[in-house]
Amino acid sequence: MSNEEKEYKFKITVVGDPSVGKTTLVKKYTTGSFQKDYIATLGAQFSKYEEIIEGNQIKLFIWDIAGQDVFETMRSKFYNGSSAAIIVFSHAPEEVTSFNHIDKWLKELNEYCGNIPIALFGNKIDLIDEKDLALNEDKVNSDFNIGKYSKDHNFIGYFKTSALTGQGVIEAFQKLVRDLYFKTTI
Numbered sequence: 685m686s687n688e689e690k691e692y693k694f695k696i697t698v699v700g701d702p703s704v705g706k707t708t709l710v711k712k713y714t715t716g717s718f719q720k721d722y723i724a725t726l727g728a729q730f731s732k733y734e735e736i737i738e739g740n741q742i743k744l745f746i747w748d749i750a751g752q753d754v755f756e757t758m759r760s761k762f763y764n765g766s767s768a769a770i771i772v773f774s775h776a777p778e779e780v781t782s783f784n785h786i787d788k789w790l791k792e793l794n795e796y797c798g799n800i801p802i803a804l805f806g807n808k809i810d811l812i813d814e815k816d817l818a819l820n821e822d823k824v825n826s827d828f829n830i831g832k833y834s835k836d837h838n839f840i841g842y843f844k845t846s847a848l849t850g851q852g853v854i855e856a857f858q859k860l861v862r863d864l865y866f867k868t869t870i
Contacts, residue, residue: 693743694864695765697797699789700772701782702751705807708847709772710748713857716850728762735858737865744861763796768803768864770856775817775825775844776808783825790837801867803860804839806830810846817844 698706707729714733729748734741749762771789773782786804793802806825821828834842840863843856 689739689741691741691743692865692868693745694767694861695745695747696860697747697749697763697766697769697793698772699749699759699769699793700751700805701774701779701785704751704772704774704779704782705845705847706748706751706772709770709805709807709845709853710746712847712850712853714746735861737862740865742861742865759792760796763793766793766797766800768801768860769793769797770803770805770860771839772805772807773825774808775806776811779808780825783830786833801840801860801863802838803856804830804834804842805845805856806842807845807847809844809851810849814844 698710700706710729710731714731728750731746731748733744733746735744736742747762747766749759771786771793773786774780783806790802793800817823817825817827820826823829830842841856841859843852843859845852845856847853
């Protein structure tokens with residue numbers, strides 16, 4: 685690393701209800717692979733990933749936090765030092781209620797992390813007809829409703845993702861990382 689280049693370190697915390705795809709999203713971003721079998725996260729999982737932006741090394745420490753209520757008291761310890769966060773919910777029809785719990789996750793992040801950048805990931809987009817989200821404003825998870833919610837709660841963005849197909853995953857993570865980097869370098 686030359687004198688001109690700098691190293692940046694960011695901790696990104698990923699939260700959301702159980703089985704919405706937090707672990708598979710992190711795995712897709714960091715390794716490019718998809719974890720087919722569901723294995724519940726116990727406590728937290730930790731991944732390290734590096735990117736280069738403008739010739740500078742960006743070290744990411746991604747904490748995938750268990751969503752089960754049984755880990756609620758333990759979770760507060762994992763939030764310490766977070767630079768940014770991602771709240772994940774699922775678009776899968778049988779898991780769409782995970783959208784209703786975003787407020788809970790947002791409250792928890794604000795309480796333990798303060799004012800950090802937060803992105804909203806709507807995962808498992810491959811399991812539904814995206815046109816239905818665009819056209820049907822009556823659905824709680826419609827593009828209109830989630831876009832409004834995201835804007836009203838100052839998320840850095842709402843991203844439709846699929847850990848299975850990879851749709852939106854790299855772009856969503858990179859948007860968050862770039863925002864962190866440019867916020868730090870200003």
